[in-house]
Amino acid sequence: MGQFMPFAGQVLKNLFSKPATTQYPFAPKEYPERTRGHVEIQIEDCIMCGMCMRSCPPGAIEVKKPEHQWTINRFDCIQCGYCVEKCPKKCLSLVPGYQVPAGEKAVCVVQQPFDPEEEARKEAAKQAAIKAAQEKAAAAKAAKEAAEQAQS
Numbered sequence: 001m002g003q004f005m006p007f008a009g010q011v012l013k014n015l016f017s018k019p020a021t022t023q024y025p026f027a028p029k030e031y032p033e034r035t036r037g038h039v040e041i042q043i044e045d046c047i048m049c050g051m052c053m054r055s056c057p058p059g060a061i062e063v064k065k066p067e068h069q070w071t072i073n074r075f076d077c078i079q080c081g082y083c084v085e086k087c088p089k090k091c092l093s094l095v096p097g098y099q100v101p102a103g104e105k106a107v108c109v110v111q112q113p114f115d116p117e118e119e120a121r122k123e124a125a126k127q128a129a130i131k132a133a134q135e136k137a138a139a140a141k142a143a144k145e146a147a148e149q150a151q152s
């Protein structure tokens with residue numbers, strides 16, 4: 001009886017306290033605060049700079065700028081958080097929820113909405129601006145040379 005006494009308090013406490021375990025899978029698991037579950041992207045804010053891809057130690061991220069695609073192999077990701085730290089637009093985050101098991105290393109592809117015609121227009125405008133700047137510089141150089149020749 002004397003040996004039981006040290007446990008009596010614990011037994012009574014356990015009887016009246018919440019169970020330490022949960023009824024998984026019937027009761028969903030609650031993730032602890034700051035869980036490093038998996039990486040998510042806010043694709044609308046991404047500028048396709050590739051910083052996340054270059055900073056990822058296992059090379060789990062690929063950024064395809066021409067196709068406006070951001071991809072991640074979640075089976076290669078080690079949840080280190082470097083990509084989240086390095087993203088200049090803060091459009092990456094580590095959120096709770098782990099990669100579900102699968103038989104193959106499927107890559108998750110996130111497509112950024114874009115209009116190819118609008119992209120072509122922007123590129124044409126950019127090239128026209130570069131050409132105009134070059135022509136202006138050449139004309140200024142020619143005018144300067146002409147002025148120098150006139151003085152000599």
Ligand code: SF4
Pocket residue numbers: 039055056057058059060061072076077078079080081082083084
């Ligand atoms: S969390 Fe780490 S391993 Fe995962 S994608 Fe980002 S940089 Fe790569």
Ligand code: SF4
Pocket residue numbers: 041045046047048049050051052053063086087088089090091092
């Ligand atoms: S670092 Fe951020 S902005 Fe740059 S490509 Fe990655 S997700 Fe996009």
